[in-house]
Amino acid sequence: MKFLTEDFMLHNEYAKTLFHKYAKDEPIFDFHCHLEAKEIYENKNFNSITEVWLGGDHYKWRVMRALGIKEELITGNGADEEKFMAWAKTVPNLIGNPLYHWTHLELKNFFGIEDSLDENTANEIYEKCNELLKEEDFKPRRLIEKSNVKAICTTNDPIDDLKYHELLEKEEDFNVLVKPAFRPDAALNIEKEDFKAYIEKLSKASNIEIKDLESLEEALVSRINFFAEHGCKASDHGLNYVPYVEASDQEVDEILKKALRDEKITRSEEDAYKAKILTFLSAEYQKRDWVMEIHTGAIRNNSRKMFANLGADVGNDAVNDYSTSENISRLLSDFEENGELPRILLFTLNPKDYYPLSTIGGCFNRENEEGLMNIQIGTAWWFLDHKNGMIEQMEMLAQTSVFSKFVGMLTDSRSFLSYPRHEYFRRIMCNFIGEIVEKGEYPWDEERLGQMVKNISFKNAKDFIKIDM
Numbered sequence: 001m002k003f004l005t006e007d008f009m010l011h012n013e014y015a016k017t018l019f020h021k022y023a024k025d026e027p028i029f030d031f032h033c034h035l036e037a038k039e040i041y042e043n044k045n046f047n048s049i050t051e052v053w054l055g056g057d058h059y060k061w062r063v064m065r066a067l068g069i070k071e072e073l074i075t076g077n078g079a080d081e082e083k084f085m086a087w088a089k090t091v092p093n094l095i096g097n098p099l100y101h102w103t104h105l106e107l108k109n110f111f112g113i114e115d116s117l118d119e120n121t122a123n124e125i126y127e128k129c130n131e132l133l134k135e136e137d138f139k140p141r142r143l144i145e146k147s148n149v150k151a152i153c154t155t156n157d158p159i160d161d162l163k164y165h166e167l168l169e170k171e172e173d174f175n176v177l178v179k180p181a182f183r184p185d186a187a188l189n190i191e192k193e194d195f196k197a198y199i200e201k202l203s204k205a206s207n208i209e210i211k212d213l214e215s216l217e218e219a220l221v222s223r224i225n226f227f228a229e230h231g232c233k234a235s236d237h238g239l240n241y242v243p244y245v246e247a248s249d250q251e252v253d254e255i256l257k258k259a260l261r262d263e264k265i266t267r268s269e270e271d272a273y274k275a276k277i278l279t280f281l282s283a284e285y286q287k288r289d290w291v292m293e294i295h296t297g298a299i300r301n302n303s304r305k306m307f308a309n310l311g312a313d314v315g316n317d318a319v320n321d322y323s324t325s326e327n328i329s330r331l332l333s334d335f336e337e338n339g340e341l342p343r344i345l346l347f348t349l350n351p352k353d354y355y356p357l358s359t360i361g362g363c364f365n366r367e368n369e370e371g372l373m374n375i376q377i378g379t380a381w382w383f384l385d386h387k388n389g390m391i392e393q394m395e396m397l398a399q400t401s402v403f404s405k406f407v408g409m410l411t412d413s414r415s416f417l418s419y420p421r422h423e424y425f426r427r428i429m430c431n432f433i434g435e436i437v438e439k440g441e442y443p444w445d446e447e448r449l450g451q452m453v454k455n456i457s458f459k460n461a462k463d464f465i466k467i468d469m
Contacts, residue, residue, distance in 0.1 A: 015434030088122035297349030
């Protein structure tokens with residue numbers, strides 16, 4: 001059977017119809033990614049396919065290490081061509097891994113290359129990709145536009161000056177919206193050694209001296225307002241686990257002051273502080289009609305030696321196994337009692353959490369004029385954005401909630417070539433629906449199902465985040 005045909009991953013006629021007629025040409029709203037507005041604005045050609053493919057891609061780094069490849073050819077000072085050859089040597093081993101599919105979708109969609117990447121084809125593919133990357137059509141903005149992307153939400157710290165978002169707003173020849181998303185993790189991570197130093201930076205960015213809980217909240221509101229002025233409509237929170245300890249404002253105020261005095265914080269104090277700040281922030285997001293994204297379930301920087309040598313975000317993270325159920329329930333209840341709930345997306349790295357997160361979230365769905373499912377589990381993310389992970393997430397969402405309101409895919413990527421992941425998701429999603437129909441578990445109503453597919457591909461996310469485009 002030929003690999004990567006037009007009907008790739010579409011295993012019945014219903015799925016084929018839904019993908020080719022309804023999903024394939026829908027635009028993309030990439031509402032959570034790690035692209036840099038600076039790189040989009042500067043719009044420079046990439047030096048090589050190695051730079052755009054392997055630079056910062058910890059997915060690829062992990063599997064290369066699994067094959068014993070030297071770190072010099074992964075994150076080290078190896079030549080671009082040597083690193084690419086090491087990656088080409090890796091790829092044929094990745095049967096069943098989404099990296100194999102993503103790699104070849106990117107080669108086909110962007111470079112018109114349909115050969116499989118391996119040691120025999122590596123030289124020719126490397127040279128062809130590098131020649132094309134010199135062209136105007138392969139600069140970051142054109143790669144985004146050719147992927148039919150309508151809007152992007154980058155991930156930005158509260159102290160970011162958003163300079164490049166401002167500059168992009170003024171660009172008349174680039175019609176893709178690039179908006180910031182507010183990610184205040186550093187302001188929550190009171191247990192970190194650099195917390196006090198970060199608070200000093202936040203003080204400077206907000207022009208508010210942070211000396212207690214009240215002034216910290218004032219500073220955060222100041223930065224939220226600044227982000228809102230730049231079109232921000234979403235926040236994001238990376239939590240290794242869901243923290244929750246009940247505490248009064250006075251108790252949390254003293255915990256913060258302890259940290260600012262460089263005194264040791266207990267785990268209970270850490271959780272009390274984080275729960276209080278998250279509850280405060282949720283109310284501020286709701287006032288501004290922002291979405292609150294919560295990403296949970298990672299154990300970060302597992303190898304202390306690797307962290308010391310290479311730092312964070314290098315493929316040294318794994319799936320956490322904490323229980324999230326009771327804490328997320330209490331946290332959402334606190335959010336609701338402190339003010340109306342914002343729209344919330346709950347992401348997890350551990351599939352065991354799909355069932356509790358979806359059913360707990362369903363307890364907090366409330367009436368709204370737009371008919372939105374305002375609390376829902378997000379798409380399969382990070383270690384789960386493979387075929388089985390996506391299917392399991394979709395099955396759980398469909399069986400416990402309203403699948404037609406699903407906000408769909410995001411890239412969560414640092415690469416300008418990652419947009420075929422949306423195609424990958426859409427193919428899997430159309431096949432998921434097609435198989436339900438084929439089994440006689442839902443009638444073949446092409447108009448209804450076609451619209452459902454179009455909505456999940458683009459419209460639902462657009463309506464949920466509420467960015468005008």
